[in-house]
Structure formats: structure tokens, C-alpha cells
Amino acid sequence: MTHTNHRRGSRESLTKDFVILSMIEPTSEAQRTYRGPLEGRVKRFLEICGGHGPVAITARAGGRRLRYLKGWTREMDSGIHQASTLEEVIGCEEIEGGVGHAVYTDREAVVEVLRKLREEDLGLSIVVSGVFEEVFEACRRAGLKPHTVNMSLGTWGRMELLPDEPILELCTMCGHAMISRRLAEKMIERVGSGALTPEAAAVELGKQCTCNIFNTVRAAEIIKRTVAERKRLKMINT
Amino acid sequence: MVYVVRELCVACGKCALYCPVEAITVGEYAFVDQERCVECGTCIRAECPVDALRQPDLKPPRLLRKLFSDPLATFRETEVPGRGTEEMKTNDVTNNVKVGEAGWGVEMGRPGVSTKFTDVEKVTMALARQGVEFLDLNPVTMLIDKKTGMFTEKNPWGISPGEIRALRSLSAIIEFKTPKEKVPEIIKTLMEVSKEVETVFSVGLISRWKDGEPELLPLVRGIPGIRVYPNGKHNMGLGRPGS
Ligand code: SF4
Ligand code: SF4
Numbered sequence: 257m258t259h260t261n262h263r264r265g266s267r268e269s270l271t272k273d274f275v276i277l278s279m280i281e282p283t284s285e286a287q288r289t290y291r292g293p294l295e296g297r298v299k300r301f302l303e304i305c306g307g308h309g310p311v312a313i314t315a316r317a318g319g320r321r322l323r324y325l326k327g328w329t330r331e332m333d334s335g336i337h338q339a340s341t342l343e344e345v346i347g348c349e350e351i352e353g354g355v356g357h358a359v360y361t362d363r364e365a366v367v368e369v370l371r372k373l374r375e376e377d378l379g380l381s382i383v384v385s386g387v388f389e390e391v392f393e394a395c396r397r398a399g400l401k402p403h404t405v406n407m408s409l410g411t412w413g414r415m416e417l418l419p420d421e422p423i424l425e426l427c428t429m430c431g432h433a434m435i436s437r438r439l440a441e442k443m444i445e446r447v448g449s450g451a452l453t454p455e456a457a458a459v460e461l462g463k464q465c466t467c468n469i470f471n472t473v474r475a476a477e478i479i480k481r482t483v484a485e486r487k488r489l490k491m492i493n494t
Numbered sequence: 495m496v497y498v499v500r501e502l503c504v505a506c507g508k509c510a511l512y513c514p515v516e517a518i519t520v521g522e523y524a525f526v527d528q529e530r531c532v533e534c535g536t537c538i539r540a541e542c543p544v545d546a547l548r549q550p551d552l553k554p555p556r557l558l559r560k561l562f563s564d565p566l567a568t569f570r571e572t573e574v575p576g577r578g579t580e581e582m583k584t585n586d587v588t589n590n591v592k593v594g595e596a597g598w599g600v601e602m603g604r605p606g607v608s609t610k611f612t613d614v615e616k617v618t619m620a621l622a623r624q625g626v627e628f629l630d631l632n633p634v635t636m637l638i639d640k641k642t643g644m645f646t647e648k649n650p651w652g653i654s655p656g657e658i659r660a661l662r663s664l665s666a667i668i669e670f671k672t673p674k675e676k677v678p679e680i681i682k683t684l685m686e687v688s689k690e691v692e693t694v695f696s697v698g699l700i701s702r703w704k705d706g707e708p709e710l711l712p713l714v715r716g717i718p719g720i721r722v723y724p725n726g727k728h729n730m731g732l733g734r735p736g737s
Contacts (some may be wrong), residue, residue, distance in 0.1 A: 262696045409695065
């Protein structure tokens, strides 16, 4: 399970992309019971994350995933993909397990979340994905240092099978590869023709990421940039 | 297996648009290429406007496509997630990857290309020859003989190596450990085998934090052709118990 690793993009674009994950080791009874019931600790994690302007935040509760994703409103729901409000995620009851996550574009928010998590000592394993220097700086300011790091050495093999870079940037924001390249292409095309806003296109892509770790703010920027670039190259008619 | 009820399908193309591996083609009606389909469930979740898609309960070996490809599926028999172990996410509690060790995640088929299991076996065999320690609680490990890296019928589903080789999934993560001294050799092995596979794979290297940087970073920095991506994952060491 490495679903937040291997995100592609320029350093500049990736600098506005952080995922904070909470998890517990399923075999560790000590972590499950550390300082009180797990549910209360995960709830507190969600409250802390929710208080600092996440792009996305997710809870597992009552047999389903409650998903807040910036820009996603109920009219955009389809099938099992159903939007929750930020308040619904933070206020949810019947939390299951130790998993929760939140996505940010802003390092200052990450610093504040980490600082609070350190102070409150919830006994949850916390993982932050992002550009190394940015995360190290956030750690330093929050009074933390990383314990373990997972470095991406990139993708090897038949590279010609991969789509173009902007499509890859969009699709790799769902590490489980639930976002098809055809859909990403279609969304760029529809934004280019004026049929859809970049924000709405980003939500349609983000809905497919069932873990809800897709960054719609970054995606809208990638889409805008790609549409402008393709118009410049006359790949899209104006 | 996912199939289309032809009498209902109005050939709108929606399912084909959402399928991550382009397994669906649409002519007079939609058609699912069963060899390419990895049973990920994305087309079902995309909601066909006339409810023409079906995914009946799957049995092994077909079931394994789903377990490896659909993040909402779980390996009920083994309680092992299809996408591998908790990797470094709880390493602050488990201490699975220690100082002086390298943890590896070689994710076959990622990003979004998918992989045949014949390619998975090529890589596990190459790694087995290097004497790596394949991690338990990983679904690929459950299908192989850890000494040779070859598929074995001694797996929780009792399916044959031939049936395993015929599988395809969106991804299959090979997780293993080595002493840190083996890092350059493993990279060389992966570079060599990357020329033999018909897919792509993404490589993650897990390292403890030591002396102000990832312990293994100096080891990989100088290797020709290797680029460490600017972004990665950081376990913050806040999990406490057992650490
Ligand atoms: S979404 Fe439904 S109606 Fe449309 S092509 Fe697919 S199966 Fe046919
Ligand atoms: S289950 Fe997945 S791979 Fe198979 S047709 Fe549907 S979307 Fe494509």
C-alpha cells in the first residue's frame, strides 16, 4: 500500500501537494489501546486536520467512507461516489479502525497540524507525503524529525506505455490508478471547449479516487496549464 | 467477470471512458476484453445509465484479479490487503525496516498500465537470485516460493502456477528487505529485469532517518541512471507503542 507515493509533476507543482495519513498497525494491541479508545483518537485527528483548510478529508465510519473534497457538491454525486461536507466528516460517529487522511496545498497548514499532533500525542502512526524539503521544513518547525522515509526511484520498464506528462500528473494522484487516462483527456478537452470549469473537471477525476487523496486544487491548475499549452500549440481550437 | 448485457446497452461509451486499462470497446454495444479486464470495478462505480454492466461474484483464479486491482476489495481468506503490507506507514511501531536495512516496494504495472503475472514472476525470480527477504503479509509473497521466486500451488487458494501466470492486475506490489549494502546490486538487478518485462514498474525504497537525512540516500545518489524523485513519504515517528 503505497498509494500516495510516485506522484508525478514538476517540483513547483508538487510543492503545493501534501497528504497526511493516520494509521495504526493492525497487529499492535498496544497502539490500538494507547491512551484510550482508538475511535476518540481518530476523531481528534480528523478535528485537527479539518481545522486547517484541507482540500480533502476522509473518515471511515459506519461501514462507509465519508469523503469531503473541495469543490464536490451533492449534485455532482454518482453511484457510490457521494460527497460529504467537512462538518459531516469531522463530526462523524462510529469511526472504524485507525485510518484517516487529509490533503493540503499549503505547508503552513501542515506545520500547524503536525504541531498539534505532536502536542496531543495521540499514538497514531502519522505519514506525510510531499516534497522532501517542504516536509523536512514542516517537521523542523513542528519539533519533529522523520522516523522512516519512502523514496520514489521512479518508473522503469516500457516507458512508452505511459501517457503524456500532464495526464500522468493527474492520474498518479490516485495511487490505485482508478483514474483512466481517457477520462483525464476528456476532462481537458471539455475544459478546453468551455463545457466544464477546471474545478468541476478536477472533481470528476477526484471522485474516482475512492481513498479520497486526490488534490482537486492542484488538478485544476494542471488542467488549466494544459489547456493553455494545447491552445498555444493549436491542439485545441479556440 | 464484468460483462455487458447487450440488450440493455445503448452504446453511450461511458464505461469505456472510465475503464483505467482500456479493456472496453464500444461498437453497437460495449464489449469487455476479458484478458485485459482486471476486475477493478471502476466501470461499475461509474454508473451505466441503463444499468447494463454486471460483475457477478468471482471465484479463484479470476477473483485474484479483483483482489489485486480493486482498492475496495479485501483478501477475506487471508485478511491481507491486495495492495500489500502497511509498508513504512507503521514502521515507527513495528520497526520492520531497521537502521542498516533497505525496504523495497516494486509495484508492477504502476502507474495505470497493468501487469501480466508472467512479468511479476520474472521480477520475483530475479530478486530471489539476489537472496532478498520477501515480506509476509503481502499477496505476491503468498503466491511464490520465497527461495526461487517462482509461483507455487502452495497458496491460500490452491491455484496452479499456470493459472497464476494467466492473471493480469492493475498492480502487484513485490515487497522485500535487504541489508543496505545490497542496494546498488538490487538496483542493477531491477534495471536489468526492467528490459525484460512488457510493462512498467514503480520502485519505492524505504530508509530509516539518520544523521539529518534518509540513511540510504547517499547510497543511491551516485548510481548512474537513478533519479530520486523530489517527493516521497515520511513517517513522523508519532505512533509511540513499541517504538
Ligand atoms: S455505460 Fe452502459 S450503456 Fe454505456 S456503453 Fe457502457 S454498458 Fe453500454
Ligand atoms: S472492471 Fe475495471 S478493468 Fe474491467 S472493464 Fe471494468 S473498469 Fe475496465
